[in-house]
Amino acid sequence: xxxxxxxxxxxxxxxxxxxxxxxxxxxxxxxxxxxxxxxxxxxxxxxxxxxxxxxxxxxxxxxxxxxxxxxxxxxxxxxxxxxxxxxxxxxxxxxxxxxxxxxxxxxxxxxxxxxxxxxxxxxxxxxxxxxxxxxxxxxxxxxxxxxxxxxxxxxxxxxxxxxxxxxxxxxxxxxxxxxxxxxxxxxxxxxxxxxxxxxxxxxxxxxxxxxxxxxxxxxxxxxxxxxxxxxxxxxxxxxxxxxxxxxxxxxxxxxxxxxxxxxxxxxxxxxxxxxxxxxxxxxxxxxxxxxxxxxxxxxxxxxxxxxxxxxxxxxxxxxxxxxxxxxxxxxxxxxxxxxxxxxxxxxxxxxxxxxxxxxxxxxxxxxxxxxxxxxxxxxxxxxxxxxxxxxxxxxxxxxx
Numbered sequence: 359x360x361x362x363x364x365x366x367x368x369x370x371x372x373x374x375x376x377x378x379x380x381x382x383x384x385x386x387x388x389x390x391x392x393x394x395x396x397x398x399x400x401x402x403x404x405x406x407x408x409x410x411x412x413x414x415x416x417x418x419x420x421x422x423x424x425x426x427x428x429x430x431x432x433x434x435x436x437x438x439x440x441x442x443x444x445x446x447x448x449x450x451x452x453x454x455x456x457x458x459x460x461x462x463x464x465x466x467x468x469x470x471x472x473x474x475x476x477x478x479x480x481x482x483x484x485x486x487x488x489x490x491x492x493x494x495x496x497x498x499x500x501x502x503x504x505x506x507x508x509x510x511x512x513x514x515x516x517x518x519x520x521x522x523x524x525x526x527x528x529x530x531x532x533x534x535x536x537x538x539x540x541x542x543x544x545x546x547x548x549x550x551x552x553x554x555x556x557x558x559x560x561x562x563x564x565x566x567x568x569x570x571x572x573x574x575x576x577x578x579x580x581x582x583x584x585x586x587x588x589x590x591x592x593x594x595x596x597x598x599x600x601x602x603x604x605x606x607x608x609x610x611x612x613x614x615x616x617x618x619x620x621x622x623x624x625x626x627x628x629x630x631x632x633x634x635x636x637x638x639x640x641x642x643x644x645x646x647x648x649x650x651x652x653x654x655x656x657x658x659x660x661x662x663x664x665x666x667x668x669x670x671x672x673x674x675x676x677x678x679x680x681x682x683x684x685x686x687x688x689x690x691x692x693x694x695x696x697x698x699x700x701x702x703x704x705x706x707x708x709x710x711x712x713x714x715x716x717x718x719x720x721x722x723x724x725x726x727x728x729x730x731x732x733x734x735x736x737x738x739x740x741x742x743x744x745x746x747x748x749x750x751x752x753x754x755x756x757x758x
Contacts, residue, residue, distance in 0.1 A: 376480025702735015
């Protein structure tokens with residue numbers, strides 16, 4: 359039985375793709391007899407790291423192995439400005455910056471826990487800095503060093519990943535969990551991160567999330583689905599434009615967008631005003647969807663579309679195929695690899711409206727193609743992409 363310290367910027371019920379990995383692996387480890395301790399913020403999203411007034415999760419709602427720390431927000435802007443002169447401050451401007459006294463109080467719990475492993479992510483955040491600090495403190499006070507597994511969730515288009523401090527921190531990890539082979543190759547060859555041992559595996563779903571074959575259904579009229587937070591790089595507006603074009607041939611099509619609001623969302627709202635009232639009536643936004651609602655939304659959809667210009671993996675592709683619905687994603691290196699590996703979708707030229715429109719049309723024009731892709735992806739996910747199988751594979755890699 360191993361003791362594992364999990365460090366992440368937010369934690370369920372707050373959720374994003376990166377923190378979900380930590381949470382799911384933590385659940386697997388706990389369910390298989392290992393002990394876990396979670397250190398995280400009390401925020402609901404990474405946007406909260408820069409907002410003086412933000413939603414805070416209630417400590418009393420948590421299990422005793424979860425410690426949620428309050429964060430400083432007043433340092434965000436000055437650190438962001440200083441980072442232009444001192445690039446290493448970029449990580450600190452991203453946050454979270456835990457408040458000193460609650461952090462100090464948590465150290466007693468960490469040292470008493472005596473972790474064998476620290477699992478930290480996603481990046482680029484201060485989480486990797488805290489992980490290394492906790493490891494060094496353990497070495498100093500307890501005379502041993504826990505192993506460090508880092509989950510970067512790497513975006514090659516994000517310049518913050520190329521900050522020297524972050525590269526140095528990654529090289530201090532014992533293991534790096536890469537979500538794609540592209541990520542592994544990039545970190546090794548472009549950023550010269552060669553010290554850690556690499557583990558490559560994509561993300562998964564709970565076994566209970568996979569639909570039974572007899573329950574698979576397809577809607578009579580096309581229903582397009584988007585699941586992601588409403589950040590700029592997700593290209594929500596591009597999808598809305600493509601949807602508007604789809605209506606010319608398929609006037610009964612609908613578009614449902616599920617996700618978390620972000621600081622960027624007001625710009626999406628402004629963009630919607632440019633769309634005709636008739637088209638807007640066919641667009642539905644659902645914020646902070648529950649797991650149950652995500653299931654139902656995928657089941658009632660024709661296909662899932664994520665036009666994001668950069669993803670470290672794209673968990674929603676696995677989720678959609680787990681419910682036997684084909685997917686569409688941009689032809690960025692990581693998304694292309696994921697969709698090709700899963701075998702359940704099509705890619706379009708990134709940030710290209712005409713290409714996105716034509717790719718969606720391929721699935722709508724040919725139900726047989728859409729269902730063939732969905733079936734292939736469904737079989738792949740069922741065989742290789744459940745958290746139980748990923749957790750088992752990871753434990754073998756870490757020898758725990």
